[in-house]
Amino acid sequence: MEEIKAAIEAAVPGAQVEFVPNPSVSAQHSLRLSPESAVAVATFLRDDSELAFDFLSNVSGVDWPDKEIAEKVKVTRQVVKTVDGPEGKVDQTVDETVEETRKRVEPGLLEAVYHLYSVAKKHGPLVIRMRTTNRSDKTQLPSLTPVWRAAEFQEREVFDLYGIIFTAHPDLRRILMWPEFKDHPMRKDYIDPDDFEYEPTPHDEVLKRAQAHRAAAQGTPPVEEGAAGA
Amino acid sequence: MAVDQNLKIELGKQGIFVTTIEELYNWGRRSSVWPMQFGLACCAIEMIATTMARYDLARFGAEVFRPSPRQADLMIVSGTVTKKMAPQVVRLYNQMAEPRYVIAMGACAISGGPFKQGYNVLKGIDRYIPVDVHIPGCPPRPEALIQAFMTLQKKIDGQPLTGEGRPRFLDADAQGEFPVPEQGEHDLEPTSNKGVWPVPITIR
Numbered sequence: 001m002e003e004i005k006a007a008i009e010a011a012v013p014g015a016q017v018e019f020v021p022n023p024s025v026s027a028q029h030s031l032r033l034s035p036e037s038a039v040a041v042a043t044f045l046r047d048d049s050e051l052a053f054d055f056l057s058n059v060s061g062v063d064w065p066d067k068e069i070a071e072k073v074k075v076t077r078q079v080v081k082t083v084d085g086p087e088g089k090v091d092q093t094v095d096e097t098v099e100e101t102r103k104r105v106e107p108g109l110l111e112a113v114y115h116l117y118s119v120a121k122k123h124g125p126l127v128i129r130m131r132t133t134n135r136s137d138k139t140q141l142p143s144l145t146p147v148w149r150a151a152e153f154q155e156r157e158v159f160d161l162y163g164i165i166f167t168a169h170p171d172l173r174r175i176l177m178w179p180e181f182k183d184h185p186m187r188k189d190y191i192d193p194d195d196f197e198y199e200p201t202p203h204d205e206v207l208k209r210a211q212a213h214r215a216a217a218q219g220t221p222p223v224e225e226g227a228a229g230a
Numbered sequence: 231m232a233v234d235q236n237l238k239i240e241l242g243k244q245g246i247f248v249t250t251i252e253e254l255y256n257w258g259r260r261s262s263v264w265p266m267q268f269g270l271a272c273c274a275i276e277m278i279a280t281t282m283a284r285y286d287l288a289r290f291g292a293e294v295f296r297p298s299p300r301q302a303d304l305m306i307v308s309g310t311v312t313k314k315m316a317p318q319v320v321r322l323y324n325q326m327a328e329p330r331y332v333i334a335m336g337a338c339a340i341s342g343g344p345f346k347q348g349y350n351v352l353k354g355i356d357r358y359i360p361v362d363v364h365i366p367g368c369p370p371r372p373e374a375l376i377q378a379f380m381t382l383q384k385k386i387d388g389q390p391l392t393g394e395g396r397p398r399f400l401d402a403d404a405q406g407e408f409p410v411p412e413q414g415e416h417d418l419e420p421t422s423n424k425g426v427w428p429v430p431i432t433i434r
Contacts, residue, residue: 181415
């Protein structure tokens with residue numbers, strides 16, 4: 001993997017390649033390409049006589065939603081305290097160190113993952129990834145269909161279900177859902193239509209959905225199932 | 231008007247055949263129900279097996295699968311109906327000539343099956359078109375399809391030609407065309423045909 005990374009960096013000037021280790025048992029590490037140089041890198045991977053990745057097996061999408069991270073930070077603050085002095089009670093300013101939990105939001109993004117094999121050299125898979133800037137308005141990535149024709153339908157599927165817009169794709173239309181459909185169903189924040197058929201005794205997640213559905217149908221706030229005494 | 235069974239048998243022994251128009255008409259209808267040649271998913275494989283020599287659906291008068299909805303009497307909805315496919319299924323049903331019947335075959339066609347809680351599968355074709363026989367199973371065995379076919383034949387046999395409970399094509403006021411759902415921005419619109427499928431009320 002490191003050799004491939006070095007070969008890419010030597011062959012394609014200005015290519016930014018990041019090594020993404022996989023700590024699990026499978027140890028299927030991957031390379032993250034910057035979208036600007038991705039097509040050049042992909043062409044090199046296909047055409048290089050040593051690497052010769054001539055077969056694109058699989059294109060997947062990944063949705064990374066906005067992540068809230070809680071961190072504990074030590075903060076020093078000035079606190080006014082009433083202290084017993086020699087002439088009665090005196091206000092005194094004291095420095096105090098408090099541990100505070102701060103929350104920051106890591107912006108989400110979308111990712112496209114490509115699995116490459118070499119039929120000629122009998123090696124693979126090589127996993128390459130690309131990330132979009134965010135998951136709302138800047139979801140463009142370069143299409144690798146000009147390099148591997150096999151990417152065409154799978155990139156259409158990723159576009160359909162995740163909303164990644166592949167620039168320079170020859171025919172970027174929805175492939176599974178109908179053209180009038182507006183959502184991207186595989187995203188984590190997809191809200192599916194409220195046509196759920198509720199079982200008579202729902203639990204947990206389904207219970208919450210059933211209560212929300214009933215509240216929307218009746219126009220009343222949701223009632224706890226236990227409080228209702230049903 | 232019903233004929234006394236014993237009298238009928240007695241007359242039969244004398245070489246006299248007595249019947250009613252209704253009986254004759256229904257016998258004719260139920261003995262040549264031609265299904266439409268159309269399959270949606272893996273249930274279609276079982277439907278094909280049912281028509282082949284081992285199970286031989288032709289014994290029941292369904293020997294030809296017609297490739298055109300105009301020539302077919304029976305629609306076997308064999309498989310998963312996705313929301314993308316549902317308008318086409320309803321349109322095909324509208325194009326069939328009366329009398330027409332529907333068998334919803336398999337878990338997906340009757341309720342959505344394992345895909346019920348997904349975003350792209352219709353939760354039963356009976357939301358848009360009237361279904362005569364539902365068969366559970368994933369997929370149902372050919373025997374189950376034959377059972378459904380026999381159930382449908384019994385249903386046809388029991389239909390009076392006049393009065394309450396007469397088939398739809400003999401009722402001038404009955405709804406003949408079923409609205410084809412539109413593919414909306416988030417879901418099919420409408421999500422069901424209220425006249426065919428009243429939204430069930432869950433009692434808790």
